Amino acid sequence: MNKEQPLMMRIVILGLSVSENSLVGNFILGRAELDSEAPPDVAERVAGRLKDRHVIIINSPQLLQTNISDHQITQTVRECVHLSDPGPHVIVLLLKHEPCSAEDQECVEKVLLSFSERVYQHTMVLSTREPTETNDILQKIIQKCANRHFSLQTSSSPHDLLQTFEDIEKMNDGRHQDCAEEGVKLNLVVCGSDETLKSSISEQILQ
Known part of the structure; x- marks a missing residue:
């Protein structure tokens, strides 16, 4: 297995607001590339260079909003997966400053x-x-992410953040997140009064 860092790094930023997501994305890229007034339900994809790495950023500023529907989550995640094909190396959770609630945790x-x-x-x-x-x-939430937490300060450098990204790559042997590996789980219930017929139908489905 090749454990060298891939030249291209794909990063998905998940957040609550267009302005903050754009702030972080533009900080990484070192230029104003992401539109802070873009519609919140649109996932943006921009490319740039950080130090000696080519970087692709997929910006999704609405996915961590607690009022988003399951359908919206499914559709937006699919879009992020498509834009980061074959998969992101890093997913950034841009969480709000205020204390997180149990509802926030459930959404994340x-x-x-x-x-x-x-x-x-x-x-x-x-x-x-x-x-x-x-x-x-x-x-x-931070503990589930192996205690990886970066606080963006005025003294912060994009290279500091890149180091965290590369630490994640190193931990995963340079592999990206395979978003299709789990497959789609489908639960079916066969109803009816004829047990023999139900058993026969179930066997046909499982073949």
């Missing part, structure tokens, strides 16, 4: 597991301000 888990059951191996938490108080739920 639902979104991430829509990518893959192994998604936490490729995920980190990023905040644009230092939290003013300790939040247990935020800490639980």
